[in-house]
Amino acid sequence: MDFGFVELSAQDRALQQEIREFLAELFTPDVFALEHETGSGFNAKVYEALGARGWLYPSLPVEQGGAGFTALQNRIMELELDRQDARVMMMKGTSSLPMAAIRKYMPAEIADPILKECAAGRAVVCLGYSEPDGGSDIANAKVRAVQDGEMWAINGSKMWTTGAHISTYTFLITRTDPEAPKHKGITMFLVPLHSEGVTIQAIRTFSGERTNIVFYEDVQVHDSMRIGGVNNGWTVLHGPLDEEHSIGIDSNGGLTDVSVGVSFSRVLGASINEVAQWALKTASADGKSMAEDTRVLERLGSAMVDYEAGMCTPGPMGRVKSSDGLVKQAAQLQDLVGPVGLLPMNAEGGIGVGDIEYAHRFAQGTATYGGTVEVFRTIIAQHVLGLPKAQLPGAKVFMAGKKK
Amino acid sequence: MDLVELRRHDYALDEISQEVLVAFGDFFRDQCPSSLVRESQPVGFSQELWDRLVEMGTTTMGLPESVGGDGAGMVELALVAEEFGRAVAPVPYIEHVVTSRALARANNPALADVIAAAANGSRILALASAPVMPGTKQLIPAGAIARDVLAMVGDALVLYSADTPPAHVPNQGSTPLAWWDLFSLPNRTVVATGEEALAIYTRAHDERMVLTASALVGLTEYALGLTVEFTKTRETMGVLISTLQGVAFPLTDIATNIAGARNIARKAAWFLDFDPETRPELPAIALVYAAQTATQGTQQAAHLQGGLGFTVENDISLYFLRSKGWGSLAGDPTAHLAAIGKHVLSSVN
Numbered sequence: 001m002d003f004g005f006v007e008l009s010a011q012d013r014a015l016q017q018e019i020r021e022f023l024a025e026l027f028t029p030d031v032f033a034l035e036h037e038t039g040s041g042f043n044a045k046v047y048e049a050l051g052a053r054g055w056l057y058p059s060l061p062v063e064q065g066g067a068g069f070t071a072l073q074n075r076i077m078e079l080e081l082d083r084q085d086a087r088v089m090m091m092k093g094t095s096s097l098p099m100a101a102i103r104k105y106m107p108a109e110i111a112d113p114i115l116k117e118c119a120a121g122r123a124v125v126c127l128g129y130s131e132p133d134g135g136s137d138i139a140n141a142k143v144r145a146v147q148d149g150e151m152w153a154i155n156g157s158k159m160w161t162t163g164a165h166i167s168t169y170t171f172l173i174t175r176t177d178p179e180a181p182k183h184k185g186i187t188m189f190l191v192p193l194h195s196e197g198v199t200i201q202a203i204r205t206f207s208g209e210r211t212n213i214v215f216y217e218d219v220q221v222h223d224s225m226r227i228g229g230v231n232n233g234w235t236v237l238h239g240p241l242d243e244e245h246s247i248g249i250d251s252n253g254g255l256t257d258v259s260v261g262v263s264f265s266r267v268l269g270a271s272i273n274e275v276a277q278w279a280l281k282t283a284s285a286d287g288k289s290m291a292e293d294t295r296v297l298e299r300l301g302s303a304m305v306d307y308e309a310g311m312c313t314p315g316p317m318g319r320v321k322s323s324d325g326l327v328k329q330a331a332q333l334q335d336l337v338g339p340v341g342l343l344p345m346n347a348e349g350g351i352g353v354g355d356i357e358y359a360h361r362f363a364q365g366t367a368t369y370g371g372t373v374e375v376f377r378t379i380i381a382q383h384v385l386g387l388p389k390a391q392l393p394g395a396k397v398f399m400a401g402k403k404k
Numbered sequence: 405m406d407l408v409e410l411r412r413h414d415y416a417l418d419e420i421s422q423e424v425l426v427a428f429g430d431f432f433r434d435q436c437p438s439s440l441v442r443e444s445q446p447v448g449f450s451q452e453l454w455d456r457l458v459e460m461g462t463t464t465m466g467l468p469e470s471v472g473g474d475g476a477g478m479v480e481l482a483l484v485a486e487e488f489g490r491a492v493a494p495v496p497y498i499e500h501v502v503t504s505r506a507l508a509r510a511n512n513p514a515l516a517d518v519i520a521a522a523a524n525g526s527r528i529l530a531l532a533s534a535p536v537m538p539g540t541k542q543l544i545p546a547g548a549i550a551r552d553v554l555a556m557v558g559d560a561l562v563l564y565s566a567d568t569p570p571a572h573v574p575n576q577g578s579t580p581l582a583w584w585d586l587f588s589l590p591n592r593t594v595v596a597t598g599e600e601a602l603a604i605y606t607r608a609h610d611e612r613m614v615l616t617a618s619a620l621v622g623l624t625e626y627a628l629g630l631t632v633e634f635t636k637t638r639e640t641m642g643v644l645i646s647t648l649q650g651v652a653f654p655l656t657d658i659a660t661n662i663a664g665a666r667n668i669a670r671k672a673a674w675f676l677d678f679d680p681e682t683r684p685e686l687p688a689i690a691l692v693y694a695a696q697t698a699t700q701g702t703q704q705a706a707h708l709q710g711g712l713g714f715t716v717e718n719d720i721s722l723y724f725l726r727s728k729g730w731g732s733l734a735g736d737p738t739a740h741l742a743a744i745g746k747h748v749l750s751s752v753n
């Protein structure tokens with residue numbers, strides 16, 4: 001057990017300082033303004049500047065476009081990026097999941113140049129999993145890929161492909177054998193999004209995050225862009241999916257957060273800080289400081305308990321805890337602050353930088369994307385408690401008859 | 405507060421800690437079946453189990469080597485507390501350990517005899533939750549079996565002693581509660597005064613919160629296990645009830661809360677051992693979260709066994725009744741919330 005400060009060597013301390021200064025200069029006000037406006041979770045200038053130094057995926061070896069960082073150096077980088085703004089870095093996190101599959105399953109002569117472009121910050125990969133019919137039943141994908149010689153023709157639509165509008169590729173789940181049981185008829189592709197027949201339309205969410213619906217109309221994809229074997233997509237998918245669900249990740253000597261929900265809890269933490277600062281400089285109706293009001297103290301205390309719980313709950317359980325805690329506490333903090341808590345960033349008389357106003361909107365999405373909290377409870381029931389699986393009629397169906 | 409500190413989050417137990425966990429897990433499983441818990445009601449004390457626990461070295465492990473102890477830290481004591489809670493053992497482990505540690509911390513020669521008697525288990529110690537006031541009696545946890553109670557009076561920390569403890573008061577958690585009229589007790593020893601007194605008392609109170617949190621984690625986990633097993637064999641309309649999400653999902657929430665509460669309690673124990681100044685609010689967070697976890701967890705665990713979960717005969721009742729019976733001894737969670745809130749305010753300045 002160890003919760004102490006990490007002792008840094010002189011070299012790592014210097015690196016930390018260098019990173020901090022570099023990022024402070026890189027994250028200019030226009031970066032935040034652009035993110036606020038677009039909600040893309042991406043910034044070309046930032047990604048390319050980081051990529052140029054090998055700092056976008058710094059634990060990759062230098063030959064692969066990284067900086068050969070140790071686990072500790074990588075942790076330093078992550079925390080310094082979080083200190084700036086986690087939102088802009090969202091597509092980095094998204095890309096890293098398919099990058100692992102590309103490295104593992106594609107031949108090096110195809111994979112290496114793609115991965116190098118990603119590491120340089122010039123290419124981004126989005127996740128083409130969910131479809132309009134439903135995202136929870138991920139193996140139920142209906143987007144169809146049909147082979148003709150060296151080429152595959154892709155037809156159908158994907159919903160919620162976040163970042164598609166700024167991505168180079170999508171990591172696409174397709175149906176290649178409609179006769180097989182549904183988990184056995186899936187193939188993964190890396191589809192260039194500039195291909196003919198791809199249409200991308202924006203979907204706006206009330207957190208400000210932009211996502212997309214993507215239509216595929218006779219999109220031609222070369223067989224070399226297949227990831228893993230034909231009809232072997234479920235296996236390929238499981239690496240990234242397990243990672244998203246944080247199954248089997250080790251704590252790396254305490255350098256990795258134990259909860260996958262940490263990024264949600266940090267948003268709660270920022271709100272707690274903002275409300276605490278507000279309380280310290282605000283007087284209540286009777287002229288006393290809000291900081292002495294027991295109502296304020298109890299709510300802040302309660303929010304702090306859920307913040308800590310979100311940070312400390314391990315594995316897939318941490319994802320549920322962080323989301324539930326944020327949803328509950330963001331609403332309560334807004335109640336505590338009253339109408340000014342409803343004012344957005346930069347509004348006249350608003351508090352802080354509008355963190356609590358944002359938190360309440362942001363919180364709702366955390367219960368859904370990356371697998372809903374219900375899907376996670378199902379995983380916990382089976383893998384943590386060992387409860388038997390429910391026999392749902394669609395669990396093992398054949399896809400025949402559902403063809404497009 | 406700084407949200408991006410470069411600290412480790414390493415919950416892995418070293419070898420010694422793992423051995424402690426296994427040894428005490430085995431001990432309570434063998435020595436404290438639920439039949440013993442039942443036989444020890446309503447007082448909630450088994451002299452026989454206490455004697456065996458003393459033989460295990462439990463009353464000396466947390467004392468400093470200078471008074472003949474083993475110098476174990478809060479992390480190990482918290483692991484013992486988890487196993488103690490899992491068995492809902494009828495022994496005053498928490499009260500006795502935190503109070504005897506407090507006395508040892510005072511470094512006061514007048515206490516040597518009491519500490520020695522506490523170390524060999526012949527004299528049970530307790531800690532008062534509120535300061536001593538004239539004309540006010542206090543319900544003291546473990547007060548029906550303790551001969552000595554440590555309490556703040558004004559700015560002094562005083563050990564009040566009696567030849568025999570007052571009568572037990574039956575209570576929901578079947579714990580050895582008793583009313584003590586501390587103010588009128590003539591037999592008293594000043595343990596410390598001024599800042600030192602407050603520091604020792606605060607520390608003892610923090611230790612009690614952390615150990616109570618750990619005990620509640622073990623308690624809730626055992627209750628969850630009972631219900632998980634039940635749902636794996638109980639059927640309705642031709643399916644196992646555990647396949648219904650209305651049953652399975654609340655169980656996953658209990659498991660989630662337990663996993664988090666365990667980590668927070670262990671982390672709070674670590675901070676008390678190695679860095680007590682930085683996160684002074686952690687013991688209260690640990691207690692509040694574990695108390696919520698236990699209250700909701702045992703309620704749901706009992707409820708998901710239907711009517712059977714409401715019966716005295718079912719062991720789940722022992723756990724449900726002690727979740728509050730133990731949880732509220734360390735203070736009202738809402739009062740702790742305000743203290744945590746105060747700390748939040750001081751940390752943003």
Ligand SMILES: Cc1cc2nc3c(=O)[nH]c(=O)nc-3n(C[C@H](O)[C@H](O)[C@H](O)COP(=O)(O)OP(=O)(O)OC[C@H]3O[C@@H](n4cnc5c(N)ncnc54)[C@H](O)[C@@H]3O)c2cc1C
Nearest residue numbers: 127128129130134135136160161162211369370371372374
């Ligand atoms: C902002 C945002 C970004 C996203 N980004 C991406 C992305 O980049 N790539 C991508 O592929 N997808 C993405 N998603 C999609 C996301 O993964 C899905 O929304 C999610 O998996 C749920 O699918 P659904 O919305 O179709 O709801 P459905 O699956 O139709 O579910 C509807 C409701 O039923 C519940 N439910 C469904 N099945 C079960 C079950 N077995 N047991 C209990 N309850 C159940 C769900 O929890 C939910 O509450 C994003 C979504 C959002 C909102």
